[in-house]
Amino acid sequence: xxxxxxxxxxxxxxxxxxxxxxxxxxxxxxxxxxxxxxxxxxxxxxxxxxxxxxxxxxxxxxxxxxxxxxxxxxxxxxxxxxxxxxxxxxxxxxxxxxxxxxxxxxxxxxxxxxxxxxxxxxxxxxxxxxxxxxxxxxxxxxxxxxxxxxxxxxxxxxxxxxxxxxxxxxxxxxxxxxxxxxxxxxxxxxxxxxxxxxxxxxxxxxxxxxxxxxxxxxxxxxxxx
Numbered sequence: 338x339x340x341x342x343x344x345x346x347x348x349x350x351x352x353x354x355x356x357x358x359x360x361x362x363x364x365x366x367x368x369x370x371x372x373x374x375x376x377x378x379x380x381x382x383x384x385x386x387x388x389x390x391x392x393x394x395x396x397x398x399x400x401x402x403x404x405x406x407x408x409x410x411x412x413x414x415x416x417x418x419x420x421x422x423x424x425x426x427x428x429x430x431x432x433x434x435x436x437x438x439x440x441x442x443x444x445x446x447x448x449x450x451x452x453x454x455x456x457x458x459x460x461x462x463x464x465x466x467x468x469x470x471x472x473x474x475x476x477x478x479x480x481x482x483x484x485x486x487x488x489x490x491x492x493x494x495x496x497x498x499x500x501x502x503x504x505x506x507x508x509x510x511x512x513x514x515x516x517x518x519x520x521x522x523x524x525x526x527x528x529x530x531x532x533x534x535x536x537x538x539x540x541x542x543x544x545x546x547x548x549x550x551x552x553x554x555x556x557x558x559x560x561x562x
Contacts, residue, residue, distance in 0.1 A: 338383040338453065338474075338494065339363040339515060343373030343399060344415070345391050349438075353386060356442045357449075361477075361490025363516050370394035377403050380514075382410045384452050386445070389416040389427065397430045404431035411452035415440065450475070467503045468560040470539070470547060472496060481539060491516060492535045499548065499558035508555040532556055 340362045344350040347368065354364045365380065367373035371393035377385060385403075389396040400412055414432040416423065424435045433455075434448050454463065454475060465472045469482040477493055479486045488496060494516045499507065509528045517527070532548065540546045545561045 341382045341385040342366045343387045370399050374399045384411045384449050386413045386415050389418055400431045411456045465500045467500050472500050486538050495531055495535055503558045506551045506555050506557045
């Protein structure tokens with residue numbers, strides 16, 4: 338899953354980004370409202386964490402502009418502003434939750450998970466499946482033919498991206514953008530290495546191979562016909 342963080346305090350932004358990455362999220366960070374709005378409009382995110390007091394344009398305006406463009410990314414407002422009026426204004430602008438600084442990272446993480454969970458259509462939609470493979474995006478339990486498979490954070494993120502787009506060819510560039518930072522070097526072979534590791538865990542012990550390499554185009558997860 339991919340999170341957008343719009344926070345002008347670089348220490349706080351780094352703290353949040355590092356913590357989210359350790360939990361397996363891909364994270365894009367913007368340090369002002371204009372860059373944050375641009376990313377929010379151009380990229381697809383599972384959730385966004387947005388400060389109110391930002392250079393360029395403030396967080397409330399960023400959220401309002403995203404909602405005006407029908408961008409429904411769940412938004413957690415993170416701000417030192419703590420009055421009832423501030424909270425009401427943030428939520429009325431389109432924020433989905435409000436957390437006051439200073440904050441506990443564990444609470445922030447729990448709220449992000451809750452926002453993503455609530456944005457799902459139903460509890461069942463958190464369980465993705467393809468053939469005999471199932472992926473629970475909340476508990477992070479992966480099973481194939483009933484056998485539990487242990488994945489690290491990046492492997493899980495790649496599998497989730499593949500299974501959400503099963504049958505579709507995903508380019509290395511799109512995988513880089515989804516799983517890693519937007520500034521990641523596109524020439525790296527990190528995607529090939531990650532796919533190799535995931536393939537060993539998902540396909541190695543099974544006759545039908547689900548993760549396919551489409552030469553010159555990318556990768557696709559396919560179900561048995």
